[in-house]
Amino acid sequence: MSLHPLGTTKRSASILSLLILLIGLSPALSATILTEQVQPPSALQLAQAQDSRKVEADQLLDQGIEQYNTSQFEAAMQSWQQALNLYQELKDRLGEGNALGNLGVAYFSLGNYPKAIEVQEQSLAIARELKDRLGEGQSLGNLGNAYDALGNYPKAIEVQDQRLAIARELKDRLGEGKALGNLGNAYKALGNYPKAIELQEQSLAIAREIKDRLWEGQSLGNLGNAYYALGNYPRAIEVQEQSLAIARELKDRRGEGNALGNLGNAYYSLGNYPKAIELQEQSLAIAREIKDRQGEGNALGNLGLARFNAGQLPQAEQDLLAAIAVFESLRDRLTDSQKVSIADTQFQAYNNLQRVLIAQNKVGPALEIAERGRARAFAELLAKRTQGQETLTIQPIQMAAIQQVAREQKATLVEYANIYDEQLFIWVVKPTGEVVFRQVDFKPLQQQKTSLGNLVAAARCLGAVGCEEAMASRGSQPVAFNVAQGDRQFGKAPVTTIKNEYLQQLHKLLIAPIADLLPKDPNERVIFVPQGRMFLLPFAALQDEQGKYLIEKHTIAVSPSIQVLQLTHKQRQFSTKTGNVLLVGNPKMPSVIYKPGDPPGDLLPLPGAEQEAKAIAKLLNVPALIGAQATKVAVLKQMPQARIIHLATHGLLDDLGGVGVPGAIALAPSSSAPNDGLLTANELLDLKLKAELVVLSACDTGKGKITGDGVIGLSRSLITAGVPSVIVSLWKVPDAPTAELMTDFYRYLNQGRDKATALRQAMLDTKQKYPDPIAWAPFELIGEAE
Structure with missing residues (x-):
């Protein structure tokens, strides 16, 4: 079940704009229309014009805050965008940073998390430029919330930890409380419920100490979620009811909707489905009223699950379909990595809809939803x-x-x-x-x-x-x-x-x-x-x-x-039928640094890989790149024109580029620099290949980051780059048996067998000599089998 994310931090208006309003500067003068007697403006006129635009920008900033606080997110965004334009014209960096921070909050509230991250990073950069530690902390907090919403919890924790350190340095108790609460949310998402409860209780104590009722209500909601995740439903209900009372007292509609939804989840877990349905319907109504798309999707998903367990199958089906439609609408503006990340936070709706459809004996539609969710x-x-x-x-x-x-x-x-x-x-x-x-x-x-x-x-x-x-x-x-x-x-x-x-x-x-x-x-x-x-x-x-x-x-x-599979079949028509075979075997191994600060380590040579490449080269009557010849530069030069690419070398699992796409292939370096020669999965992703087959005859090349979107690693990168068929390994393959298996594979392929049949026969041949599956079963064909 989905639980609603709480605790979004709102960037307040600039201190300078509030001071201007407090000391009562003159209201803005109307713009003067110039006649044919054009004269340069005086210093006084310039100052008055600048003050006029400054006051207008500050007023727009404050107006946006009022609109945001009444859940008018799009209107608030328009006000802050106008303020941002004026601040940029005035080269007012502090005002620009404040407007960007608030815009980031508005984008977050509308579910546009990539844009929220983009503008919060701009706001953060300005705060650091101005050495505005308070603003830096607020931007970090908002960034952490956006990463949390995308399911990137380690990054969210990293950023919120920085925010917490700044808050404590400045003795900013509210900032400290919010950082603790947001950290608690991330730890809850990672399954560390005791840590989440500990952090939320610290956050709640600070909210009560400084008498911040809004944050107290949100802290209670977050604490209730942590108790819920731990399975303590009565305690979760008790705490969420306190959160609901504060939200209603403050007329905080978003907080009220969150509390109602979380209460509904707790009652559902206690088996009280009618009560759960009643509460989720109230939460859904509020989410739609304030245009909270994430909240709407959560409420629909939770409502569908409650109705499923209450035996209301047609209604449950409609609710879950609507939830999926909302979630998918939030994916439109995401990058590939962000889509992968957010999908892991939304899988429940797809799973639950499959259950509802199977319960109605709708086998075909259930398969369609299974496909839609992966x-x-x-x-x-x-x-x-x-x-x-x-x-x-x-x-x-x-x-x-x-x-x-x-x-x-x-x-x-x-x-x-x-x-x-x-x-x-x-x-x-x-x-x-x-x-x-x-x-x-x-x-x-x-x-x-x-x-x-x-x-x-x-x-x-x-x-x-x-x-x-x-x-x-x-x-x-x-x-x-x-x-x-x-x-x-x-x-x-x-x-x-x-x-x-x-x-x-x-x-x-x-x-x-x-x-x-x-x-x-x-x-x-x-x-x-x-x-x-x-x-x-x-x-x-x-x-x-x-x-x-x-x-x-x-x-x-x-x-x-x-x-x-449908797309790889279409992709196959673009594969070259006349290109060369690119063979690489036992390249001169690079030195590798896996983590910053570690000393470089040397990869061992692979004599079996060299024998493998030479045997295949002889079989197919093509040259092979061996040892120092097999540089990354030489291989990349040949890859776009190759019909078959065979790389017999070391495979590495690490995300050496630090970009979230793990995996690399070791090739010969062109210099003595560590990691020179490594061809990473992220680099493969950017290539345009026409090969009909790539064989990664190396260790662990089929592994990577397991997600709801499949395995993020080398195979995904190669298929995306244009290759319809990829052969990869599932573990650390033995050198000598692999050389024999691969030579057999190409012999059968050269005889006209399709890829899947050739691989099967090569496995069976290898199994005769090496009966243990560790020797013959590591390789699998992904994509087109012909």
Whole structure:
């Protein structure tokens, strides 16, 4: 359930403007119309004209504050924009900073968080230029709120901590209280409820100490939210009722709406659905009255959930559809990274609507909503790049188009939706267009005090798949491990036994319920559309009760969503059919600094990667870039014209550019500078490629930041750059078996097999020599399978 964000800090009017009004300077004079007797204005006339515009600007600033306080956000924004224009004409930097700060608050209230961040950063820069510590603190507080609204809680905490330090330095008790409250909100969002309660109680104590009733009410609301998150619903109700009383006393409509919505959530959790519905309807009415779009979306989502549990399914469906429409309207002006971030704060409405639709046996519409709630930012970014339109907004994929994708791909599509770790929804779309729905109850997992995500981690780690202790690999220090014999131990149990236990349990949950719907011919393709931690799951290695691996029965590929698959299919028509093959193997390794202040570390050479590139080069009769030849400059020069790009080197998981897109490929440096030679995921995102296939034969290249939009990392960047098919790894791949697997892959590809079939056959060949899945199952094909 969504809880309403509270505690937005409003930048007040400039002290100078208030002083001017207090000492009673003359009102502004009317502008003088010049006649043909043009003469330069006197010094007195210039001073009077400047005073006139200054007073007007200050009055507009104050007018905007009055409008904001009565929830007239758009009117307030107009007043502050006019004030800003006048201050800029007068070169009044203090007034300009104040107007920008207040504009940022207005943009925040209207849900335009990127614009709020933009103008608050301008206000912050002016405050720092003027050494205005109070203004600096206020701008930091407002910036933190905007980051919080976008779901970027670590950044919100970082900024609010700076604001708190300034408030304490200046002995600004109100600023200190607000910083503490906003920090509490961010910690609550991260699940640290005791810390959130501690901070909110400190904030409340300050509000009562300085007798600030407005902030006291907001602090109570935030504290109630923290108690709610902790599961103490009676205490949450008690505190929220105090917040509601203060909001009504002060005629604070936004605070009243927030308190009503939060009370509704608490009553819902106690099972009192009629009371919850009543309160959410009141909250919704206020949000619409004051044009609070975020509050409207929250109220609709909470109302829909309460009605679902009350058995009012048609009404719940309409409420949740309306909530999603509001949330999606808030995404229009966001950047890609901001869309990804905010999507993680809005997923409940999509999940709950799927539940409502399935309860009404609306299988197709439920699949449409499952698609609508995932990888939308990816799809929009990909569509813009494909069609060359920066302002393109794509429509959610509909059932007929989903069925068309299955026909075009000649594949069975399997889409999963994990609903709060309580249920697993599975849709199977056959190439014929038939759609079948199955669901799995996760209550047995809950009784075992585990979850699907924990099982995925266990299959990968306890079974040695992807752990730091992996054998000699492309991305870690070599250690002794005989893959052929599988003799590494975990505790006293053989590794293979532990691994198989979890791989079999995952097969039972994910594959067994739909096994009868999957193709019987192992050459027919199955494309999985995972969610969350399932993106890290080696589907090829899932094992049935007879010990047979999934790759032995099916040809497998993966996609972040069906809509992304639809777009990669369109993208394929732009791929070059005549370009060269770019082969890179074991480049001279760069020194790497992972974190500022750390000493550089050297990446180990990979002789297997060099053998791999040379073997493929011989097979395809093309040159390979080896060692010092494989510089980042040389590789980037060839990438735009290449038909196939194969990079056998180290893969790194870190966000080395600090831009929120983790992942990098190690290439030979052109200088001795640390990190020179690293090709980052963010750099790949900006390329325009025509390759039909990129193979990242390196460690962890399929991993990244797991979000509601899929995996943010190397594969996403390459597909966005124009590549319809990408092969990546899910863990630290072993050097020697990988070299053999990749050589086999290209041999089958050169024989005319499609990409998915060639990868499957190469896996099966490698499995004969290296039976352990750690050697043959790390690679997966994302996107186009042909």
